[in-house]
Amino acid sequence: MKLQRLVCLGFSGSELEDSYWGEIDALVESREIVSELRSPDIATEDGLLVKLGAKVGKDSIDAMPKLKYIGMLGTGYGGIDTAYAASKGITVTNIADYATEAVSEFTFGILLEYYRDIAKARSQAKSGNYSDDFSGGEIKGKKFGVVGLGDIGKRTAQLAQAFGADVCYWSRNRKQDVEATGIKYVDLDELIKTCDIITINLAYNSETEDIVNAERINSFKKHSIVINPSPMELFDFGALLTRLQKDDMVLMLDHSDEMTEEQLKTLQPLKHVIVYPAIGYITSEASALKKRIYVDNLKNFLAGQPTNKVN
Amino acid sequence: MKLQRLVCLGFSGSELEDSYWGEIDALVESREIVSELRSPDIATEDGLLVKLGAKVGKDSIDAMPKLKYIGMLGTGYGGIDTAYAASKGITVTNIADYATEAVSEFTFGILLEYYRDIAKARSQAKSGNYSDDFSGGEIKGKKFGVVGLGDIGKRTAQLAQAFGADVCYWSRNRKQDVEATGIKYVDLDELIKTCDIITINLAYNSETEDIVNAERINSFKKHSIVINPSPMELFDFGALLTRLQKDDMVLMLDHSDEMTEEQLKTLQPLKHVIVYPAIGYITSEASALKKRIYVDNLKNFLAGQPTNKVN
Numbered sequence: 001m002k003l004q005r006l007v008c009l010g011f012s013g014s015e016l017e018d019s020y021w022g023e024i025d026a027l028v029e030s031r032e033i034v035s036e037l038r039s040p041d042i043a044t045e046d047g048l049l050v051k052l053g054a055k056v057g058k059d060s061i062d063a064m065p066k067l068k069y070i071g072m073l074g075t076g077y078g079g080i081d082t083a084y085a086a087s088k089g090i091t092v093t094n095i096a097d098y099a100t101e102a103v104s105e106f107t108f109g110i111l112l113e114y115y116r117d118i119a120k121a122r123s124q125a126k127s128g129n130y131s132d133d134f135s136g137g138e139i140k141g142k143k144f145g146v147v148g149l150g151d152i153g154k155r156t157a158q159l160a161q162a163f164g165a166d167v168c169y170w171s172r173n174r175k176q177d178v179e180a181t182g183i184k185y186v187d188l189d190e191l192i193k194t195c196d197i198i199t200i201n202l203a204y205n206s207e208t209e210d211i212v213n214a215e216r217i218n219s220f221k222k223h224s225i226v227i228n229p230s231p232m233e234l235f236d237f238g239a240l241l242t243r244l245q246k247d248d249m250v251l252m253l254d255h256s257d258e259m260t261e262e263q264l265k266t267l268q269p270l271k272h273v274i275v276y277p278a279i280g281y282i283t284s285e286a287s288a289l290k291k292r293i294y295v296d297n298l299k300n301f302l303a304g305q306p307t308n309k310v311n
Numbered sequence: 312m313k314l315q316r317l318v319c320l321g322f323s324g325s326e327l328e329d330s331y332w333g334e335i336d337a338l339v340e341s342r343e344i345v346s347e348l349r350s351p352d353i354a355t356e357d358g359l360l361v362k363l364g365a366k367v368g369k370d371s372i373d374a375m376p377k378l379k380y381i382g383m384l385g386t387g388y389g390g391i392d393t394a395y396a397a398s399k400g401i402t403v404t405n406i407a408d409y410a411t412e413a414v415s416e417f418t419f420g421i422l423l424e425y426y427r428d429i430a431k432a433r434s435q436a437k438s439g440n441y442s443d444d445f446s447g448g449e450i451k452g453k454k455f456g457v458v459g460l461g462d463i464g465k466r467t468a469q470l471a472q473a474f475g476a477d478v479c480y481w482s483r484n485r486k487q488d489v490e491a492t493g494i495k496y497v498d499l500d501e502l503i504k505t506c507d508i509i510t511i512n513l514a515y516n517s518e519t520e521d522i523v524n525a526e527r528i529n530s531f532k533k534h535s536i537v538i539n540p541s542p543m544e545l546f547d548f549g550a551l552l553t554r555l556q557k558d559d560m561v562l563m564l565d566h567s568d569e570m571t572e573e574q575l576k577t578l579q580p581l582k583h584v585i586v587y588p589a590i591g592y593i594t595s596e597a598s599a600l601k602k603r604i605y606v607d608n609l610k611n612f613l614a615g616q617p618t619n620k621v622n
Contacts, residue, residue, distance in 0.1 A: 105451070112424075121590055
């Protein structure tokens with residue numbers, strides 16, 4: 001089976017190498033790029049490829065009565081009304097687990113950068129100043145909490161344990177295999193109150209929106225370090241800002257597409273907030289795997305054996 | 312037993328907190344600071360405290376006929392003629408193992424900084440540019456070689472294994488306990504030829520001087536990453552420079568006291584050389600432990616139970 005008309009929302013073309021586009025073109029009669037899902041331009045499309053952060057609500061779905069397939073080039077699909085898509089018989093796929101190592105390694109990279117002031121040390125030495133007037137902390141011995149024990153959370157917990165941290169986790173479901181390795185389950189409120197280092201590894205959906213609410217934000221330990229490689233919608237942003245303005249905890253995050261310019265401009269001047277571009281998932285290994293899975297998802301759907309279906 | 316006259320070479324006083332100096336003063340009749348070991352000023356000293364990089368040769372030892380004790384505030388004691396000191400009945404102590412975690416964690420900090428371009432990402436985002444135009448590599452899956460399997464080498468190997476690297480080591484002595492965990496022993500030449508990432512964790516002494524000789528330097532793999540938290544005397548510096556000028560491998564090192572201004576000025580402009588201040592061993596945890604051991608070494612020597620004696 002082939003798709004008749006595949007529309008790519010917000011693609012520049014450079015998201016995939018030509019060889020992958022070639023594979024996709026062999027699976028479709030025609031393909032086009034649009035910057036918005038505007039009816040009636042899209043009325044005859046039966047396939048839709050989207051990028052992280054794309055919004056595909058009821059209106060867009062209604063505007064594509066022939067739609068059968070939505071392929072997300074990424075893991076998070078919070079902007080897609082997957083339930084409504086399911087009710088119309090539309091398969092939504094995403095790409096999970098391709099960046100488990102990339103994100104977990106990045107978490108320790110930015111944590112160690114913070115503890116040892118590595119960026120400053122590097123630039124200071126480059127300018128010829130080799131002063132060793134640095135202090136630093138160790139991961140070993142710290143109380144390390146992982147919120148959300150999907151693939152990335154689990155790998156992060158394992159690495160923290162290898163570094164000699166005292167690791168605990170909270171997740172919607174208990175994971176006996178992980179607990180068997182000495183990683184303790186604790187209640188979310190307890191984790192937030194007691195940990196020195198916390199990573200948030202949750203997908204964004206209606207259940208997790210604002211899960212880190214005002215009360216929890218106010219109970220982060222003094223001088224704790226919170227690392228959020230997940231969407232900012234997990235936090236009550238106003239309460240977070242108020243807490244961060246006290247300068248008594250550290251927040252490290254990457255700039256997810258969902259963050260507004262205004263949010264960023266409010267966060268950046270704060271002394272203990274470190275924002276990274278959204279690069280945690282970017283490694284050559286992860287990138288190759290991601291593109292492979294993306295094309296395979298479409299191939300498998302058309303072969304009647306859909307993979308990574310999320311609805 | 313107390314020391315009569317303790318001389319501190321090159322100390323500013325700020326190396327130890329007052330509480331530690333208080334403990335030391337309780338163990339000696341008098342204490343003074345000198346910037347050089349110049350006879351006859353030091354003829355009556357029976358104790359000597361030195362800092363990393365200090366040179367204490369035959370002449371200095373001969374100038375202190377009453378000397379009984381030399382305490383090194385650090386691990387490396389390459390500048391002290393320990394054999395000659397032993398022949399005169401002088402005990403030399405150092406401080407080993409206090410910074411095992413600090414140095415090992417720093418190694419992964421600077422490795423991940425390099426792989427993910429973390430310093431650049433941080434400063435770019437700080438200036439409001441959130442472009443994700445980054446590439447990156449993962450530690451997982453890389454061939455990782457550890458040269459020298461003392462405490463730091465062993466810990467570094469364990470962490471590399473936890474990250475999912477394929478880890479091997481070379482050391483003067485085989486370590487069965489480490490091999491039992493899947494870390495393979497290989498010949499030094501083989502390790503250098505085959506590894507993607509190599510850390511050098513050797514003490515500097517007459518046996519290890521120039522151990523990374525011209526032939527070995529030329530056989531580092533293309534695009535390999537070499538991390539040297541050890542003294543530069545382990546390398547044939549001229550051959551290293553020639554190889555680095557080809558821009559086909561990466562060298563990360565910290566600026567050990569033994570490096571000359573000229574060496575640094577030659578290294579710094581090279582594209583794939585990253586020099587850090589000598590801060591790998593600096594964390595609050597390591598610093599507290601180091602000072603404790605330093606005072607205890609003197610205390611234990613005077614009690615007739617010397618600890619950390621190196622000669």
